[in-house]
Each structure stands twice: as C-alpha cells, then as structure tokens.
Amino acid sequence: MNIVPLALSDLELVRRLHFEIYGWTKNKDEFESMYVDSQGDLKAVGYLAKNERGEAAAYYGVFLCDLRVDGKFFFSAQSGDTMTHPDFQGKGLFTKLALKTYDKVRELGVDFVYGFPNESSYPGFKRKLNWNFPFKMKKAIRVVPCLPFGLGGDLFGMIDLAVLEAAGFRDIAEDTFGRANAIKGDCFAIFPDRTFEKKKYYIYESNGASILIKLDRLKIYIGFMNAEEESGYKMLFDKVFWVAFLTGRPALITYLSSWCHEFDFIKSKFKVSESLNFGYLGFDNNFSDHFNTLRIRYVDYDTF
The missing domain is CATH 3.40.630.30 (Gcn5-related N-acetyltransferase (GNAT))
Incomplete structure (x- = not known):
C-alpha cells in the first residue's frame, strides 16, 4: 500500500x-x-x-x-x-x-481540527484519534404545506427567481461572501476562497436582520438566521416560509448548536432532534474550556 x-x-x-x-x-x-x-x-x-x-x-x-x-x-x-x-x-x-x-x-x-463525524466514523475519531466530543448538534425541520411539489425548480427556475426577488432575497453567487460580516461577528468558521453556486444560495438583509438559504429540489436549507429581537426572527421565518410555500418546497431544514441566539425561536417553529456529534482535536491544552458552548450553524459546515 x-x-x-x-x-x-x-x-x-x-x-x-x-x-x-x-x-x-x-x-x-x-x-x-x-x-x-x-x-x-x-x-x-x-x-x-x-x-x-x-x-x-x-x-x-x-x-x-x-x-x-x-x-x-x-x-x-x-x-x-x-x-x-x-x-x-x-x-x-x-x-x-x-x-x-x-x-x-x-x-x-x-491550532486544532474539528468536525461532525457520522455515526459510523464517530467511534474511530473518539477511540483511535482521541477526539473530544462536548455536545451534539441539533437538526430542525419545519414541514411546509404546499402544492405542487417542486414547482419552483421547474420552468428553468423562473418561479424561484420571481418569488425570491419579490421577497427581497439576492443571489450571492457573485459575491465574495464574508460570513464574519453577514453574521455580525457571531460566525464560527470562515472558509477562504469560498464560492457559491449561482441560483442556489440567497441572502436577505434588512434592519439588522439577515438569513442565508440554500435551495434544493424539494427543500430549503437555512445557513443562519440573525436578528436582534424575536420580531426580527419572526419576520425572517415568515419570509422563508412563504418562499417555500410558493415554490413548492415542503421542508425547511437547518442545523445549529443549542447555544445559538436563535435556538429558542427555532424550537418554537421547528421539530428539533439530535444530530451529529461536534468534536475536535486540539494540538495544545488551551481550548477545552472554549468548546462547550460554541454557537455553530449550518453555514459553518463545509457541506453547506
């Protein structure tokens, strides 16, 4: 070998x-x-x-x-x-x-390596590589009653574009998207040279509130929601809910840690369950106290 x-x-x-x-x-x-x-x-x-x-x-x-x-x-x-x-x-x-x-x-x-191993990989990271696993991420799903399914993805995406534009979302494919700015300094991970596929990633920003979404065939994934008050979260949720409704996408999905500011609001609108373990391996001993209450969102995954 x-x-x-x-x-x-x-x-x-x-x-x-x-x-x-x-x-x-x-x-x-x-x-x-x-x-x-x-x-x-x-x-x-x-x-x-x-x-x-x-x-x-x-x-x-x-x-x-x-x-x-x-x-x-x-x-x-x-x-x-x-x-x-x-x-x-x-x-x-x-x-x-x-x-x-x-x-x-x-x-x-x-300084350290971190990640979200799936259930089959988790034992190897824990037992053979000595990773620490302080908590599990949360998966939040909201079912959206809509018909017909997949409407927005048809007709060359014309319905998607019309609905998103009317709702105030903009395509970020051409942006060098600085997540530190978009999340008002509350980001966790920043990937250099990150690019976003056109007609797939959209952001809405207004009066200190912002939301990043990714369109899938029958789902909308939420990268993050940021607002200063609950009324801001409600406004963002209403917008993305109606985008899903009008484009025929029956599910809103996101992943986040329970220490995120928006978690309580998410719990009130979504069905929340445990997801993958968050783990890390530090190359010195100065990080363990910092990793128990991290605010991590789906946008912080390399797979978003």
Whole structure:
C-alpha cells in the first residue's frame, strides 16, 4: 500500500472512490471546486492510500479555515471526507491517514481540527484519534404545506427567481461572501476562497436582520438566521416560509448548536432532534474550556 499526500492529479481517484463507496458522486467540476481554490491550488490537506494498481483504497483530508472562538480567530481545519473502500477496511488505513494529515497541518500552524463525524466514523475519531466530543448538534425541520411539489425548480427556475426577488432575497453567487460580516461577528468558521453556486444560495438583509438559504429540489436549507429581537426572527421565518410555500418546497431544514441566539425561536417553529456529534482535536491544552458552548450553524459546515 502506497500512502501519498493529496495532489491535484489525484482528485479523480478520490472522486471515483466516493462513487464506489456511496454509489453516487458530484460531477468533475463540482467535485474539484470543493478541493481547488480560484488560483488552481489545493485548499484541502490530506493523504491517499493507493493499492498496487494505483487505485484509491482510502482517503482522509481536512479543509483549512479560520475559526472565531470567544472573539479570537484561530487557524484551524474542518475534518472532511473519510473514505475507505470495503476491500481495505479493517486494515488501520483511516487512522494512519488521519495521523499523517494531523502531522502535516500542525506543521502549517493549525491550532486544532474539528468536525461532525457520522455515526459510523464517530467511534474511530473518539477511540483511535482521541477526539473530544462536548455536545451534539441539533437538526430542525419545519414541514411546509404546499402544492405542487417542486414547482419552483421547474420552468428553468423562473418561479424561484420571481418569488425570491419579490421577497427581497439576492443571489450571492457573485459575491465574495464574508460570513464574519453577514453574521455580525457571531460566525464560527470562515472558509477562504469560498464560492457559491449561482441560483442556489440567497441572502436577505434588512434592519439588522439577515438569513442565508440554500435551495434544493424539494427543500430549503437555512445557513443562519440573525436578528436582534424575536420580531426580527419572526419576520425572517415568515419570509422563508412563504418562499417555500410558493415554490413548492415542503421542508425547511437547518442545523445549529443549542447555544445559538436563535435556538429558542427555532424550537418554537421547528421539530428539533439530535444530530451529529461536534468534536475536535486540539494540538495544545488551551481550548477545552472554549468548546462547550460554541454557537455553530449550518453555514459553518463545509457541506453547506
């Protein structure tokens, strides 16, 4: 087994590995946009295990970002794709690749790695990599009664555009979207060189209140809601609810930690359940007290 640092020339191998494991993958351009910045350089750090035929057997990597914790910014990395081909599971590849990745990001000056492992990955992060898991994220779902389903995604998105424009939302695809500004300094993660797909991500801002959404075929995902008073949250909720209603999307979904300012309002309007564990691995001992009450939202996921 040959273990090598991730290179631009290996991205197609990683994409193929994703397909072989999950049965689906993004197209080449979409997949590479997650790993390559606007200058054509890798924005992910990771390691790839190749078998004797040069095929990808396993991959682990992280995405570099800045984190705001208690008003201070830290150079960090969000744990990204964790993939091991079924033919090579149980051989310790996940642990080997992760430890080599952590050694590399420490050399780059990263303070800690964090992430949201799924249920199958969680035991490995906890037992083999010694991650700390202070809390679970919350998943909030609001059902929207609407007919017909998927109306807005039809007709070349003309209905989507008309409804969003009438509601005061603007497409942020052309923006260099600074999340620190959009969330009024209450952000957690800031990914450099982040881009947003056109006709998919929209923001509404008015009188100190703002909301970021992502359109899916039958869902609207909320990246964040920010307001100074409950009346502001109600105004934002009403807007996104009617966008969902008029465009035929029967679900509003978001993820957040229970310490977010808007959590109580979300609980009053959405069905809330436990979601993925939030975990981290610090490279010194000065972070544990800061991580128990973090305000994290869906916009802080690399998958948003």
